[in-house]
Amino acid sequence: MALVEIEVNGKNMSSEVEERQLLVHFLRDDLNLTGTHVGCDTSQCGACVIHLNGNAVKSCSMLTVQANNASITTIEGLADGDKLHPVQEAFRENHGLQCGFCTPGMIMAAVDIIKRKPNLNEKIVREELEGNLCRCTGYQNIVKSILAAANKV
């Protein structure tokens, strides 16, 4: 077992974890933050995307111990109380989801894309979503939501 100190959604956590524990299981099983999903075992779907020190990464492909002393934001940490984050709001307004399974990862990825790419267009959004799969929407409204959010942020 190893002792880790991780800031999750603004709160400092100190925990004993197994070395082999994946970060996504720390979030879901130990902290009950079940908004972060697991959609594959090949590191390709992006349902598990969270922010590690501000960057979007796949929490299924890293160990909790690798995140020691880091700061993490999950989908639960995005809204400001009852006020949705602009990207969340844009997904709601533009019908950017159907079953919703991919949505937390999509939104965490989208926040990161908007931060990195000042002049977003449809082509760039589609390229940037390379690491996020959706089985329902055909991506149309996801792309629309992200472009709408980019104009607001």
Next chain:
Amino acid sequence: MYQFSYLKAQSISEAVTALSSNPESKIIAGGMTLIPTMKQRLASPEQLIDIRHLEELKHIKIESNNILIGSISSHFEVSTSDIVNEHMPSLAKLAEGIGDPHVRYMGTIGGAISNNDPTADYPAACLGLGATISTSKREVKAEDFFLNLFETSLEEDEIVTQISFPVIKNSCYMKFPNPASRYAMAGVFVSKSDTEIRVAVTGAGEAGVFRWKEMEDALSKDWSVTTAESVKLSSEGVMSDIHGNSDYRANLVNVMAIRAVEKLINEH
């Protein structure tokens, strides 16, 4: 995943000592290859030695016309580095084409070349530019580093510390990515310096990355798109899998080489 212990190394020498004292230990950098492999139980190291935070391995600088990249520099850092973008945009573009944004934040150049996946991108840049790889023990020319599929000349207790790329502005990487994974189905790195022309191919060779000598020789005699079009890669020794057979892949290599030469001729 099987049980293992975890060491956050405080220095290169601590990591090397830990590696040599347990043959079942492994370095972890970005983990973007190692962790998926361990999840599938295809690797089961007894100990992971984490080097990703070591400042001595984290730099991108330019010195006497070489770009020096510390081994734990992420694909994101290389693709957005001012130095790389200014002096060798071909390398920045290659890094930007690896996987997806999440993989690029975590994955490192040292991990990518140590792994020597036959469809990885960086090995083509190393061979195509004539890079020198520094390790905890020595300096190795790219030609002597990549040996075979997932096999390098690294010894059990050796760590890649830096990759040094000679600046060759006249260089270009063209890749046909696998639509699902973004790994190269065929990737061709072409460089033309004052002294030589290099053509390195990834994604296609049954023994991993290789230099395509016939194409290099032909282009050295006559640097033109017509020449690039006239040389054909034999499909012997070219990979064949569900994504494409060897004829198809050999042809893709040809197409990528032509596009790279075309782009270089139009731009310079």
